[in-house]
Amino acid sequence: MDAMVCLRAASAYSSPRLALKSPTATSILHASKRPAFLCIRNVAAIEIGQEMSSRNDSPKVLLKVEGLTAVVAGTDTEILRGMNLTIREGEVHAIMGKNGSGKSTFSKVLVGHPDYEVTGGTAVFKGEDLFEKEPEERSHAGLFMSFQSPVEVPGVSNMDFLRMSCNARRAAQGLPELGPLEFYGFLSPKLSALNMSPTFLDRNVNEGFSGGEKKRNEILQLAVLEADLAILDEIDSGLDVDALRDVANAVNGLRKSTNAVLMITHYQRLLDYIKPTFVHIMEKGQIVKTGDALLAKQLEAGGYEALSAGS
């Protein structure tokens, strides 16, 4: 790929929104006009990323996944077939794709779900090899995944669970544990940000929660853990309009220039609330297209058929 294509490709990412977020990138690339439709392989994005980072102080890379392959544990069923993805601080990535394309598997592999086995490739999170770490260590390092359908834990109150997980992270960071009262003080603003009532804390973890309550609870955990990279696996599924807005607003409220979000979704609607910097299309365990929010709009209009026809 020559430099010209790289430059054109990069300009495709430089939406005005990105320009606000990373002025350094736009100042060089001068994205005055955007091609109507441009798609590139994700490899190109990485190349651009490397090129850009070598030239200036662009945001730090949070997560870098290269050539990741994974199978269902104990079988030969390959789900991921060479995933490549780089996420920098301050970015919002969205992965879309048909059912069974490996989106959820990708997120589960990143957090170390025992159902999957990594067979090749690397994932570097904040400069450290992710696959060397246990799931809880990945969480301590600042990686968070919201579960698509979080499991119910009868007998454990939400409050205790949140405090345990918060204190586990604090212990890993060498900070003192928070007592029940201190923790409540820490928690209540986060609760109100999600429009959640404090009675929520007395209930058992996810037990008897509605779909919306479960998703809110996941975001509450994200808020408590103050993760650097939040992987949100279909947080829009099963939510009504109001709940979606609450959840999206809470996620937006948690965004900082030093953290990032990776969303997995089927619908454009979520992307209206949480604006993506990049949209990736997954197919058969790989990212086959990368673009900006426009890509999701095209997808919404024409379906996956239209995209593959266009490529």
Add this chain to the structure above:
Amino acid sequence: MAAASIATSSLQVSCSTIAAESKLLPRRGFCLFAPGKSISLPPTLATSSLGSIIGMQRHPNLQISIYIDVKIHGSARKNFWVKNSATAAEISSSKQQNVPSFGPDDFVFDLAEKLEELDYVSALSATGKEALSHLREHSAETTLSLQWPTNKVEAYRFTDLRFLRNSNVEPVRQCPQDTGIELADFGIRSNADIHLVFADGVISSSSSNWKDGVFVGSIAALSDDHIEEFVIKKLGKSAEWINTDFFASLNGIGVRELGVVIVPEGVKMQSPLHIIYHSSEGGSKDGEKQSYALSCPRLLVLVGKEAEVTIIEEFVGEKGEFYWSNAVGEFFIEEHGRICHNYVQNQAREAVHIKQTCVAQKQCSSYELVEAAIGSKLNRHNIHIQQLGPDTSTKMSSFLLAGQRQLQDLHSRLILSHPRGFARQLHKCIVMHSSGHGVFDGNVKVNRYAQQTDAGQLSRSLLLAPRATVSVKPNLQIIADDVKCSHGAAISDLEEEQIFYFQARGIDPQTARSTLVFSFGAEILQQFKNKNLQQRAEKTVMEFLQSEGAIKTSIQEA
């Protein structure tokens, strides 16, 4: 009866963990025994049964769940046919127990004689003595027609009582006036907290007998009129079953005093009524055979129309003593009445605890049992609940914890005979040692006129050590044709999905496991109405789990 068809669904699972076995089943998920296609039966008495006996060997880390769900709803009659060798034995199980013996059982004869010699408490009036002697005579007759239950009897198949038969059993004769227990330890701070204390089967102290029209105390404190009006009419009459059960009859012979609770019509008691059963005397320690000191406390609870009460029953005893507490509780609930029954069995580890709970529920009444069985070497709880009118509600939640050389056995029988009954049962059992054993037989019988019954039953067991064993048999007998009934059993290790959820939130797997093991039981303990009781039960369970190494010692109570 002749025109009805019976759909009997029973699931019998005997499961033990044995280390280092090959993977029998997928790591997670339910193993389903799918019911066969529905077959309509000819309108004759026919039985069908769903279920099988399953013997399994599994790795402790594997999770095996067995679930059977039977739903019969709408007017269509469905019966499930699955090949089952144990059908006949299971259906007739309740009858077998009462088969008359072919000759006198010397051990039983001897024991009955010793019990008959016991005097009534001195304060008892003539009417009171008459009420109890009637029970004694009847029980003596029954006992002598029954044999000591052995494992050849279905109801005691997994409950080995031979050690008890091979020991000396001596009834407690001298009952201490002072139990030496601190009432404050049980959350009873003053005489205003209504309570009743049994010491070795005889009432040793209580709060004032009459309060706001409610009577709590010994039969000795009741007037003759009240005894005639309440006790004589009701004692031993909660169900026919109570007069045919071996241990209930044994209790009937050995009864020396009766604890009575009368909640009159319309009285809704706000504070709970606390009953403590304390055993202090153990069997003599010299002699070749082990000796057990037998006590037979008995309780009669009468709840009037639209009356409500929460009853806490706690069984405790002196550590290190060998005693046998053979208790019976009878509960009568009138129309629209309500009992919340919280029951904690925390006997000494060498003790034998056998208890019968018999409930008679009239129309629109509600009975809710929350039970925690933690102590004793052998625990057997028989629950017998009978509906006497439509629209009743029955809930049972039980948690049994079996450690080293402990047997925790729960047999429940719920008989629904009237329309629109509601029933829920949740049985949870943790076996944390290879020599521990959990037994559960939960029977729900839906009779012909019990249409629109909604009955659900679930048994969940957690095996934490190789060779830890549970034997569970949730079972339904359905004659009515318009009902919604389900039952299921899961025997497993902890769910990996739950452990991963904790890990994904930064909590290490050991802490996650410990928390989940504790919460397995806490789900039931949380249902105790009294916070003090809940906290004490949680503390006891936590300490026991820690002492057996089932959970980390650093885990703090939530």
